[in-house]
Amino acid sequence: MTKSLNRREFIKIAGIGAGGFAAGASALHAWNPFQIDPTQIASSGIPGVTPTYCEICFWKCAGWVHKKDNEPWKIVGNPDDPHSNGRFCPRGTGGLGAYTDPDRLKTPLIRVEERGKQVFREATWDEAFDYITDKMNLIKEKWGPECVALFTHGSGGDYFKNLIKAYGSNNIAAPSYAQCRGPREEAYVLTFGEAVGSPERTDMQNSKCIVLIGSHIGENMHNGQVQEFTEAVAAGATVITVDPRFSTAASKSKYWLPIKPSTDLALLLAWINVIIEEELYDKDYVEKYTYGFQQLKESVKNNTPEWAYPITTIKPHIIRETAREMAKNAPATIVHPGRHVTWYGDDTQRVRAGAILNALLGSWGRRGGFYSQVKAKVKSPALPPYPKPKKDWKDAFPGKYPLANLAISQGICDATIPSVERDCSFKGWFVYGTNLLMTLPQPKKTLEAIQNLELLVVVDILPAEITGYADVILPECTYLERYDDLRVSAGRVANVALRAPAFEPKYDTKPAYWMARELALRLNLGEYFPYEKIEDYLEYRLKSIGSSLDEMKKLGVKQLPSDQNSLYFLEGEDFEFYTPTGKIELYSTQLANAGFDPIPQYTAHEEPGEGYYRLLYGRAPMHTFGRTANNPNLADLMDENEVWINPKVAKEWGIRHRDYIILENQDGIKSAKIRAKVTERIRHDCVYMVHGFGHSQKQMRRSFNKGANDSDLISKINVDPIMGGTGMRVNFVTFRREVA
Amino acid sequence: MRYAMAIDTKRCVGCSDCVVACQTENNVPTGYCRDWIVEDMAGQYPELHLEIRSERCNHCEDAPCVRCCPTSASHVVEGGVVLVDHDDCIGCKACIASCPYDARFVHPKGYVDKCTFCIHRVREGKKPACVSVCPTHAMIFGDLDDKNSDISKALRTRQHKTLIPEAGTRPHVYYLL
Numbered sequence: 048m049t050k051s052l053n054r055r056e057f058i059k060i061a062g063i064g065a066g067g068f069a070a071g072a073s074a075l076h077a078w079n080p081f082q083i084d085p086t087q088i089a090s091s092g093i094p095g096v097t098p099t100y101c102e103i104c105f106w107k108c109a110g111w112v113h114k115k116d117n118e119p120w121k122i123v124g125n126p127d128d129p130h131s132n133g134r135f136c137p138r139g140t141g142g143l144g145a146y147t148d149p150d151r152l153k154t155p156l157i158r159v160e161e162r163g164k165q166v167f168r169e170a171t172w173d174e175a176f177d178y179i180t181d182k183m184n185l186i187k188e189k190w191g192p193e194c195v196a197l198f199t200h201g202s203g204g205d206y207f208k209n210l211i212k213a214y215g216s217n218n219i220a221a222p223s224y225a226q227c228r229g230p231r232e233e234a235y236v237l238t239f240g241e242a243v244g245s246p247e248r249t250d251m252q253n254s255k256c257i258v259l260i261g262s263h264i265g266e267n268m269h270n271g272q273v274q275e276f277t278e279a280v281a282a283g284a285t286v287i288t289v290d291p292r293f294s295t296a297a298s299k300s301k302y303w304l305p306i307k308p309s310t311d312l313a314l315l316l317a318w319i320n321v322i323i324e325e326e327l328y329d330k331d332y333v334e335k336y337t338y339g340f341q342q343l344k345e346s347v348k349n350n351t352p353e354w355a356y357p358i359t360t361i362k363p364h365i366i367r368e369t370a371r372e373m374a375k376n377a378p379a380t381i382v383h384p385g386r387h388v389t390w391y392g393d394d395t396q397r398v399r400a401g402a403i404l405n406a407l408l409g410s411w412g413r414r415g416g417f418y419s420q421v422k423a424k425v426k427s428p429a430l431p432p433y434p435k436p437k438k439d440w441k442d443a444f445p446g447k448y449p450l451a452n453l454a455i456s457q458g459i460c461d462a463t464i465p466s467v468e469r470d471c472s473f474k475g476w477f478v479y480g481t482n483l484l485m486t487l488p489q490p491k492k493t494l495e496a497i498q499n500l501e502l503l504v505v506v507d508i509l510p511a512e513i514t515g516y517a518d519v520i521l522p523e524c525t526y527l528e529r530y531d532d533l534r535v536s537a538g539r540v541a542n543v544a545l546r547a548p549a550f551e552p553k554y555d556t557k558p559a560y561w562m563a564r565e566l567a568l569r570l571n572l573g574e575y576f577p578y579e580k581i582e583d584y585l586e587y588r589l590k591s592i593g594s595s596l597d598e599m600k601k602l603g604v605k606q607l608p609s610d611q612n613s614l615y616f617l618e619g620e621d622f623e624f625y626t627p628t629g630k631i632e633l634y635s636t637q638l639a640n641a642g643f644d645p646i647p648q649y650t651a652h653e654e655p656g657e658g659y660y661r662l663l664y665g666r667a668p669m670h671t672f673g674r675t676a677n678n679p680n681l682a683d684l685m686d687e688n689e690v691w692i693n694p695k696v697a698k699e700w701g702i703r704h705r706d707y708i709i710l711e712n713q714d715g716i717k718s719a720k721i722r723a724k725v726t727e728r729i730r731h732d733c734v735y736m737v738h739g740f741g742h743s744q745k746q747m748r749r750s751f752n753k754g755a756n757d758s759d760l761i762s763k764i765n766v767d768p769i770m771g772g773t774g775m776r777v778n779f780v781t782f783r784r785e786v787a
Numbered sequence: 788m789r790y791a792m793a794i795d796t797k798r799c800v801g802c803s804d805c806v807v808a809c810q811t812e813n814n815v816p817t818g819y820c821r822d823w824i825v826e827d828m829a830g831q832y833p834e835l836h837l838e839i840r841s842e843r844c845n846h847c848e849d850a851p852c853v854r855c856c857p858t859s860a861s862h863v864v865e866g867g868v869v870l871v872d873h874d875d876c877i878g879c880k881a882c883i884a885s886c887p888y889d890a891r892f893v894h895p896k897g898y899v900d901k902c903t904f905c906i907h908r909v910r911e912g913k914k915p916a917c918v919s920v921c922p923t924h925a926m927i928f929g930d931l932d933d934k935n936s937d938i939s940k941a942l943r944t945r946q947h948k949t950l951i952p953e954a955g956t957r958p959h960v961y962y963l964l
């Protein structure tokens with residue numbers, strides 16, 4: 048009680064006027080939110096700290112939401128959380144901006160004029176749900192439930208997955224697959240029988256040599272990974288960064304290899320060649336665990352550094368020196384698998400070349416390489432079996448993408464546009480938390496698909512571009528205003544984290560759990576959502592690990608005991624890999640069977656013509672794609688993107704630093720105006736911009752018309768024949784002066 | 788007691804987390820900041836060097852902002868921390884003109900504001916908000932008079948510099964190189 052007295056004093060003093068801060072500082076001194084027992088807060092209703100896990104990106108760091116004067120104050124990391132180690136990244140620290148953003152969706156909306164005109168009427172939740180269920184019943188009757196698809200990104204998407212599956216469709220796509228890390232997961236499964244996962248099972252904190260192929264760690268703020276990377280750098284690890292751009296990571300590297308874009312696979316093959324020819328590979332490991340070494344050796348024998356030099360522009364002695372550096376530090380050398388890897392359409396093969404390199408260095412399953420994650424076992428309540436769909440998205444593409452393990456977003460787009468060859472065309476889309484017009488390449492095609500739909504439901508927090516085309520918009524409350532399912536994490540320690548609501552939902556917004564359940568009830572699928580309140584569902588799950596909501600509200604994160612002896616499992620032990628041969632497949636029997644190169648082969652990609660430059664794109668640490676561009680705290684740090692241009696190129700075109708220019712791609716598509724960043728930090732044959740800007744949606748007032756949208760310029764894609772990933776770095780741009 | 792900060796340019800990735808953490812901790816209004824990021828690039832492609840710095844008030848030992856303040860609103864407290872008393876500040880901006888580091892700004896409420904080394908947290912035994920949030924552990928805060936503090940150790944073992952030393956202000960923010 049004394050504590051809350053002090054707190055009131057503070058409020059009084061702070062309230063005196065403009066001088067509040069200086070006077071308040073000493074009172075603040077006496078009030079330490081960390082010393083308040085969270086149980087007291089929960090039971091007495093005094094605002095204080097609430098556990099959450101961050102939803103600003105997929106890393107899902109766990110932390111505490113603090114209030115001051117009953118107002119939102121700050122979010123800080125939970126020291127027990129292995130995703131953040133108590134330190135959030137700038138986006139998570141600025142997460143309150145998602146809650147305070149005045150541009151949020153505020154009430155359900157139903158479209159009243161044609162799609163894209165953005166004329167909506169405010170609706171009650173009942174009206175919105177009735178509209179959706181009528182259409183869903185119609186689609187089920189006329190075309191079958193398989194004609195409804197879900198695009199999802201984020202925690203709440205799981206409830207809609209459950210709903211769609213219960214309804215009878217398994218067409219569930221996540222742009223994070225075919226537009227991002229799909230090729231990586233497939234390449235590692237093909238090679239090692241297991242995926243890399245998220246957060247990645249990379250043991251960078253113990254690496255002595257880190258090889259980054261276009262991964263701009265530090266600009267992508269995948270929190271725990273950035274932390275491990277800097278620890279390794281500080282401990283003196285050799286970093287080899289391959290990037291046409293002098294990235295932040297490149298600036299921390301011993302070797303920066305400014306490779307000609309699109310030729311990374313040639314460099315990887317040359318490294319494999321050196322490591323085999325100079326017998327630098329881990330002989331025992333290769334002998335014991337791998338399959339196809341002789342074929343590999345034979346296959347790469349001509350891929351010498353001298354062969355790679357004219358392709359990559361990386362000098363042979365540098366290729367040799369870096370290969371030796373990798374071998375010297377092996378097995379604590381990691382060729383990082385990357386994350387966003389859909390670049391050129393042969394991405395599964397390129398990532399596989401890196402995986403092969405890791406196998407030769409013996410870093411899979413070893414300290415400083417890839418560790419074995421401890422998995423949490425948390426029970427979920429049993430649900431009735433889902434109805435078996437009669438067809439899925441693969442039926443729309445007979446014989447294509449044989450090794451895809453997840454529905455492909457752009458595939459669903461294609462299959463929504465009616466065509467004579469296909470019998471399956473989609474009639475209904477649910478879009479949860481993903482702004483398809485910016486996340487998918489070829490936005491024109493997405494729009495065409497949308498015009499063929501009977502039903503488009505968008506669940507979002509902000510009026511993102513995609514909401515403008517919806518029939519019904521369901522406004523979700525932010526992660527700070529809701530419970531969600533537990534975050535169940537694998538890692539060095541298995542752990543679970545709780546997200547509890549820190550604030551009441553603003554406006555007429557609701558949690559996704561409630562929305563999905565209400566829809567299920569109306570569709571007579573209530574048995575798939577047995578718990579009216581998500582709290583009861585959480586209690587069920589927590590009980591299975593001997594915990595409870597009460598306990599989790601105090602802990603935020605609970606680390607679970609492990610039955611695994613060691614994180615490293617290939618120190619000579621026998622091991623059966625989940626591949627057809629039971630070995631690490633240097634030579635992939637699955638690829639061979641499916642008619643693809645069993646060992647990666649380099650093929651040249653199309654190059655920009657005279658006066659054109661390859662368009663590269665990436666991340667900035669304070670933003671998560673387009674999702675944060677309107678966040679008041681984060682827009683403050685960076686409110687528009689720039690296009691990076693080499694000074695020689697800029698001079699040729701008469702472009703000065705900070706000039707506004709327009710980019711035009713090979714298909715004549717023009718960008719919005721964008722500032723030029725004339726910098727030595729990029730090669731002369733490409734340009735670079737941060738993705739997620741150039742919003743065309745007026746209702747997002749802070750981000751509207753700021754910078755340019757790279758997706759607009761990605762009108763061409765090279766599709767990975769193995770798993771359907773969309774290679775997007777195949778577009779070329781030239782410069783146009785801004786028209787005044 | 789002499790409080791100081793050392794910022795490791797080898798670790799810092801320029802993510803601006805320190806900026807956001809300061810803004811939320813200290814209710815700095817949107818559009819203003821007490822700390823900020825500078826990227827210094829040198830060299831020509833492909834021989835490049837990039838130094839990233841998180842900058843703020845240097846809590847100078849010989850602080851011109853304190854000397855020139857007509858009302859003594861700018862003053863020095865324990866550990867050499869330079870503060871502005873908001874009630875005493877008349878908003879004349881003499882301090883802003885005198886600071887070689889552009890560390891100060893006029894708060895929309897009329898007084899001059901800047902980094903306080905989060906003295907309210909330090910008095911509770913915590914680190915400044917920026918230091919405790921930094922995901923790369925790039926910042927060290929501590930007492931230079933304590934030979935065993937992390938900051939004393941870092942300055943003993945690592946090459947370092949201060950900004951604009953020729954201004955003669957003797958900054959208490961160091962950059963590890």
Ligand code: SF4
Binds near residue numbers: 137140269
């Ligand atoms: S990395 Fe940053 S944005 Fe992502 S979950 Fe963690 S704190 Fe949030």
Ligand code: SF4
Binds near residue numbers: 794799802803923925
């Ligand atoms: S938070 Fe740390 S890494 Fe990020 S900009 Fe600040 S000092 Fe640098």
Ligand code: SF4
Binds near residue numbers: 843847851869887890
């Ligand atoms: S950095 Fe500027 S404001 Fe801070 S103490 Fe020095 S002179 Fe004063």
